[in-house]
Amino acid sequence: MGRSPSEHASGAVAHGLTIRYRRAATAAVDDVTLRFDNGVNALVGRNGAGKTTLLNAIVTMQRVHAGQLSVLGVNLPATERDRLQLMRQVGFLPQQFGYIPGFTVQEFLEYAAWLKRVPTTARPEFIADALALVDLTAHRRTKLGRLSGGMLRRAGIASAVVHRPRLLALDEPTAGLDPEQRIRFRDTLRGLAADRCVVISSHLIEDVKAIADHVLVMEGGRAVFAGSVPEMLAEEDPKMPGDTPLERAYTALVQRANQTRQASA
C-alpha cells in the first residue's frame, strides 16, 4: 500500500479496524476486517450498528484508533497532503446532508467541483455529466430550497460524483425517497458502480438485494457477515422473522452474533 491513491488498489481494505468515541463504553467499530472492490458494497445493520462510523472513517472524517484501514491504497491516517490527494478520488454524501437553500443546483455542483479540485476548464463538462446522471439538467437553475426531497437527494448525489470519484460513499442514500425514486436511484447506482467502488449503508434489505455485489452485515460494531448476496441467502433460517429470504438471513446472522457475544460475555 502506498502513500498516494493507487489506480489498482481496492476501494477500501481494513484489518482489525477499531474506532471508539469519547466516553463510550464500547467501540463503535470493533475489530472489523473488510475488503470493498469495484461494484456496490452494502453496509447493512440496524441503527447504531456502526455503519455510519465506518463510512466516516473511509472518507477520513473519523479517526482510526486501532487496526489498519487503507482507502484506494492510502493508509489512514495519512499526512494532510496524502489525505487531500485521496479526497480528490473520494465522493461522500451523509445521510442527512445540509445545503444552502439559496444556492442553485448549478452553484452547488460548481462549489463541490471546486472543493474537489476539478480543473476549471473541465468543470462545465463534469457538472453537465453529473446533472445528467441524476436527471436534474432541467433544474440546474432551481434553488436547492425549492427542490423536493427526492430531487434534493439526487442533487446531493450529483455533488458527490461531480468529480468522478473512484470511491463513492453514500450513507442511507435511499432514505426519504418514494418507491419510484428508489427504483430509479438503484439504476443510477448500478451505472455508477460499473467502474468504481460504491459503498452504501442501508437498513433496507430490499435495496441491498437489488443492487449489492458485496454485503457487510454489522451488529454492535462488529462485522458478522461479509460476502455476496447469494452467500448471505445461504444463511437463511426459515424460523427467523422476516418477509423475504434475505431478511430472514439477516435476522439469523444478527441473532447468531448476539448469542455468540452473550456466550463469550
Added chain:
Amino acid sequence: MKRPFLIELRHSGFRYWAPIFALAGATIGWLNSFPRIAAWVSIESSMLDVAYFLTPFLAGAGAWEGLRDERRRVEYARRTSAIPAPLSVLPRYLGGIAWVVAAWICIALVLVLRSMLIGLYGVPEPILLLHSLALVLSFTTIGFALAETIQHWSAIPVATVLPLALYGATLAGRAGDVATWINIFRKYVAIDASLPNAMFFGGAALVSVGAAVVFAAASFIRRRAYRSPAILTMIVAGAVIVSGLGVMIGQQGRTSREPAPAELAFITLNDADTGLTIRVREHYAPVADELTDTWSRIADLFSESDLAFDKLEQQLDSDHQGAPQGFARLYLNPQSTEIARFSVEGALVDVMNCTQAGQDGPAGDFGLGGVVVMQAWLTGDTALGVGAWSNDPRVVDALDRLYSLDNASARAWVQAHTANIRSCEWDASDFQP
C-alpha cells in the same frame, strides 16, 4: 477560486447585514460630523467613530457567518474536500469581507457627499481612512476566526463581547493601564503630537495581521495532525493581536497628528463697513457670513470704546492662557451648531475678568445678571431661554433696554460701560435709562 467567490458573494449572509451596517454607519457618521462645516478631518474622525461603533456587530456577524457550515450542516463538504482547510473557507470569508468593504465605501461616500454639499475643505489623510477600514475588517476577521476555532454558537457572543470589553475598559478609564501592561512595545512608544502617529497605525496593522493568522490557523485546527502547530500559531498570533491593541490604546486613541502651522490653510473675511478682518481656517468658509455679521455688529458696538478692534484671528486651540484682555482671538468649535455664537462666548472669556478660574467673580448688586445680559446681547440672543434668568424681570428689562438702543446710543452705552464689561461689576442702574 473566482467562481466560488462570486457564488459566496451572491449568497453571503453579509448581503443582509451590509445594508444595515451601511445605514447605521452613515447615520452615526452623519450625526458625529461637524454640523455646519465640512472638512476631511471631520469625515476621517466620523469614519473612525463609525468603525468603533460597528466592531461588535461586525465581529458577531463574522462569527455567525463563520458558523454557516455548521448551522447548515454542510461541514462534511469541507471536511472531505481536496483543498487545504483555510483555502476551502476563503471564498466565504472573502465574500463576507467584500460586503463589509462595500458597506464601508457607502458610509464614506455618504459622508463625503454630505461634506461636498456643505463645502468640503482640506486634504484627506489616507492612513486615517484606511485605519477605519482596517478596524472593520479586523473585527470581522476575528469573528470568522472565533467561529472557526470554537465551532459553536457561543463564538457569536464571544466575538461580540471582545470589542465591547475594550469599550468597557476605555469607559472605566483602565484602558491605559491595561494597555501599558499588555503592550510589549511600551518602551519604544512615545506620544508626540507633532509627529505622524506611526505607532498607532503599527498597532492597528498588528491587529489585522494577527487576526488573519488566527483565521488561517483556526482552519487547520480540525486536522489532528496540524492541531498542535495550529494552536501554537494561534497563541502567538493572539499575543500579536493583544500587543497591537495595547499599542493602539496606549496611544490614547490619538489617530491623527497635529498639522504644522505651515500646513494650515486660512481664509480672511473682510467687512467693508467696519473694516474688520477675520482670519480663520479655510473649512470655516460655510459659516463665513455668519461670523462676519456677528463680529461686525460687535466691532461696531465697541468701535468707540477702548475695547475697539478691527482684527480677529482664529486660535487653534481653546486655551485662553496668555490672551490679551480684549477682542483679538477667535475660538471656534467645529462641533457646534452655533459656531459664531460660540466664538463670541469664547472671546468674552478673554475680555471679562470674572470668567476664568482663579479670578474674582462678578461684583455689584447686579453682578451676575449683568454678565448674563451682556453675553446674551453680544451673542445676539433675544431670549434667555427657559430658566431662572428668564424669570428675573431685572434681567429681562435690561436686555430689552439694550436691544431698544439705536446704533449710536448702543455705541455710546458700550463706551460708557467698558470698565463694567471688563470687571463684571454691574448695578441694575447701569441698564436703566
